[in-house]
Amino acid sequence: xxxxxxxxxxxxxxxxxxxxxxxxxxxxxxxxxxxxxxxxxxxxxxxxxxxxxxxxxxxxxxxxxxxxxxxxxxxxxxxxxxxxxxxxxxxxxxxxxxxxxxxxxxxxxxxxxxxxxxxxxxxxxxxxxxxxxxxxxxxxxxxxxxxxxxxxxxxxxxxxxxxxxxxxxxxxxxxxxxxxxxxxxxxxxxxxxxxxxxxxxxxxxxxxxxxxxxxxxxxxxxxxxxxxxxxxxxxxxxxxxxxxxxxxxxxxxxxxxxxxxxxxxxxxxxxxxxxxxxxxxxxxxxxxxxxxxxxxxxxxxxxxxxxxxxxxxxxxxxxxxxxxxxxxxxxxxxxxxxxxxxxxxxxxxxxxxxxxxxxxxxxxxxxxxxxxxxxxxxxxxxxxxxxx
Amino acid sequence: xxxxxxxxxxxxxxxxxxxxxxxxxxxxxxxxxxxxxxxxxxxxxxxxxxxxxxxxxxxxxxxxxxxxxxxxxxxxxxxxxxxxxxxxxxxxxxxxxxxxxxxxxxxxxxxxxxxxxxxxxxxxxxxxxxxxxxxxxxxxxxxxxxxxxxxxxxxxxxxxxxxxxxxxxxxxxxxxxxxxxxxxxxxxxxxxxxxxxxxxxxxxxxxxxxxxxxxxxxxxxxxxxxxxxxxxxxxxxxxxxxxxxxxxxxxxxxxxxxxxxxxxxxxxxxxxxxxxxxxxxxxxxxxxxxxxxxxxxxxxxxxxxxxxxxxxxxxxxxxxxxxxxxxxxxxxxxxxxxxxxxxxxxxxxxxxxxxxxxxxxxxxxxxxxxxxx
Numbered sequence: 027x028x029x030x031x032x033x034x035x036x037x038x039x040x041x042x043x044x045x046x047x048x049x050x051x052x053x054x055x056x057x058x059x060x061x062x063x064x065x066x067x068x069x070x071x072x073x074x075x076x077x078x079x080x081x082x083x084x085x086x087x088x089x090x091x092x093x094x095x096x097x098x099x100x101x102x103x104x105x106x107x108x109x110x111x112x113x114x115x116x117x118x119x120x121x122x123x124x125x126x127x128x129x130x131x132x133x134x135x136x137x138x139x140x141x142x143x144x145x146x147x148x149x150x151x152x153x154x155x156x157x158x159x160x161x162x163x164x165x166x167x168x169x170x171x172x173x174x175x176x177x178x179x180x181x182x183x184x185x186x187x188x189x190x191x192x193x194x195x196x197x198x199x200x201x202x203x204x205x206x207x208x209x210x211x212x213x214x215x216x217x218x219x220x221x222x223x224x225x226x227x228x229x230x231x232x233x234x235x236x237x238x239x240x241x242x243x244x245x246x247x248x249x250x251x252x253x254x255x256x257x258x259x260x261x262x263x264x265x266x267x268x269x270x271x272x273x274x275x276x277x278x279x280x281x282x283x284x285x286x287x288x289x290x291x292x293x294x295x296x297x298x299x300x301x302x303x304x305x306x307x308x309x310x311x312x313x314x315x316x317x318x319x320x321x322x323x324x325x326x327x328x329x330x331x332x333x334x335x336x337x338x339x340x341x342x343x344x345x346x347x348x349x350x351x352x353x354x355x356x357x358x359x360x361x362x363x364x365x366x367x368x369x370x371x372x373x374x375x376x377x378x379x380x381x382x383x384x385x386x387x388x389x390x391x392x393x394x395x396x397x398x399x400x401x402x403x404x405x406x407x408x409x410x411x412x413x414x
Numbered sequence: 415x416x417x418x419x420x421x422x423x424x425x426x427x428x429x430x431x432x433x434x435x436x437x438x439x440x441x442x443x444x445x446x447x448x449x450x451x452x453x454x455x456x457x458x459x460x461x462x463x464x465x466x467x468x469x470x471x472x473x474x475x476x477x478x479x480x481x482x483x484x485x486x487x488x489x490x491x492x493x494x495x496x497x498x499x500x501x502x503x504x505x506x507x508x509x510x511x512x513x514x515x516x517x518x519x520x521x522x523x524x525x526x527x528x529x530x531x532x533x534x535x536x537x538x539x540x541x542x543x544x545x546x547x548x549x550x551x552x553x554x555x556x557x558x559x560x561x562x563x564x565x566x567x568x569x570x571x572x573x574x575x576x577x578x579x580x581x582x583x584x585x586x587x588x589x590x591x592x593x594x595x596x597x598x599x600x601x602x603x604x605x606x607x608x609x610x611x612x613x614x615x616x617x618x619x620x621x622x623x624x625x626x627x628x629x630x631x632x633x634x635x636x637x638x639x640x641x642x643x644x645x646x647x648x649x650x651x652x653x654x655x656x657x658x659x660x661x662x663x664x665x666x667x668x669x670x671x672x673x674x675x676x677x678x679x680x681x682x683x684x685x686x687x688x689x690x691x692x693x694x695x696x697x698x699x700x701x702x703x704x705x706x707x708x709x710x711x712x713x714x715x716x717x718x719x720x721x722x723x724x725x726x727x728x729x730x731x732x733x734x735x736x737x738x739x740x741x742x743x744x745x746x747x748x749x750x751x752x753x754x755x756x757x758x759x760x761x762x763x764x765x766x767x768x769x770x771x772x773x774x775x776x777x778x779x780x781x782x783x784x785x786x787x
Contacts, residue, residue, distance in 0.1 A: 027416060027417055027418065027419060027420075027423075027483055027705065028415065028416045029415065029417075029705065029706065029709050030415065031415055032415070035415070098415055301785070304778075304781070307781045307785075308777050308778070308781060311777055311780045311781045311784065312728070312777065314725075314780075314784070315725040315728050315729060315777075315780060316699070316729075318703070318706070318722075318725050319699040319700075319702045319703045319706075319725070319729045320699065320702075322702035322703065322705060322706050323698055323699060323701075323702040325415060325417070326417050326698075326702060326705075328415075329415060329416060329417045329418075330417075340698075343694070343695055343698055346691075346695060347695060347699065401688070403691075404687065404688045404691035404692070405684070405687065405688075405691075407690075407691040407694055407695075408681075408687035408688065408690050408691045408694075409687070411694065412663075412667050412687075412690055412691070412694065413667070413671070414667065414670055414671065414681040414682070414686075414687050414690060
């Protein structure tokens, strides 16, 4: 057992740190460090900077234009990016649809879609959840009917997707659709790529409790989708969907972000004199200790992953603890500033650092809900790991 | 970065696990617990024959020269088997303390005897409130509280305030004039004793390199050495806790799969499944911190070492409480009985949380160290 990073890994860390310090535009850094949402252009700008360096797809193998990093290198990269105030990579293209395309897409699909994900020329969003299909994802109702026609075979898609994160920016949506209404739940589902510009696609904002427009409803009415946009085989979509959900949990612990936010919490708490209060100081210490432990747990999972490739059910442990810690930090930050956490979306009252804390706390309640709610993760742990 | 144990370490763990499975059954343990002494010299000799008493002693003193990782593996196995013999006190803390405080001659005299099982040496450190042990002209007076395995010691190493105002470490022989041990069982089935010293003859340990006569920092040096030895012990204690929690969760999982109510195994009920998931989260976080504690417990960087060990004890202590309480809860009435191993694991986990500083104490120390940094 050796808990140290290798000299090569430490050198790599240094390289990433220097790169972020040098190349990350200051306005973006300032926003990230203060918990302000970024706009589309800012996300795209950072992705292009990374892409130029050859780091656009941290989890991608070399054959598809990625750097071919080990899980540990990816972890170091994400940690240093977070520490340096870089935006979180937009995962829908890079971490969700891309691995599915690599594993199950045709060569034509891989060539068509992967390069523009890396270069941020096209923005993807996720069409999984529906009003009636959240945790019970396999009950999706959006239908796709195959039409054989002389102008080319296609599907006609009808239905509604929801909680579509940053769908307002998206060029493409990957969707779970029902292609066999007769089949048993999981077996009648297919995986379709849909151009958001197709007639019949409508995006409507959902405003969340923090007043932000981050998620959307996507309505699909008589949307015509060429059969070339089907991933893999018809009615095998559930297999690809589960594969994707597995990848979504990689780096779900968010150690780098939590460390950055913990440092912000300590700065704010110190400025407010709260660390002199034993009870508040103990609550901060408790989160810090939980994070130290989670970092080691995360490295243990990474170490096991090296041998096995895809993240196993242990990723559920990381998801639960990681989100609990991030939520606790956001809660303590809000508490730390007292009444000045209450002015809503006002930049010019109270200390600068207090401006987004109330909204930030509200926003992060999402963490224990998305990506498989923490209750679903507990089902996975008790059933898949413990065999109950 | 690598979390695997090497072949030698796995073989060691295997040896100790087999010893527990074969020679330290629940019934055997019960018989030892209920015997007059509450521990077994024969078992101690068997452990010496296995070589595990020599684990933490360097090769030049007849030991194997292993470290905290190997100790952790052994402690985890002894934890699952709820060993009653004084392994932590006698084979982990005592050698670490002697190595850090004693003269070369003293080390040559005692370390080989510890390795062979010939001598059990126990540190008596925590003073009874208001009755701190003090030294006056080579004699000790005062009271040490709840000295784990105090009564089975062949030699006691006693910390005391010296006339010069520092902390010194003194060797006291049980049975000598002015030395009284009040021996009793503790909550976890182990033994402890209050040590009452009344002008008891004592020999100062460590005229050696660490304690320089006339050095005003001398007492601090000894205090730091005691603390360093206890830190080695604390990491071992964390590993023991993880071993017990592993066993506790495995037994509870098995119980949930077999116990039927409402026509199905109770493990099908989501409320219980989620409780088990919460227990596993605690366990894995505790395991991580136990590894980190083993990594840092012998470090010379005192603030960093203490910070890590306090973080570890907080995580492990909270896991001990959560897992112990919920394992009993999920076993229902059966969890309350003396006849299941479970209740004995519960009591040891309870005792571990309260030993070497409880969760609150370590959380406060973590805060203090963070502020000082």
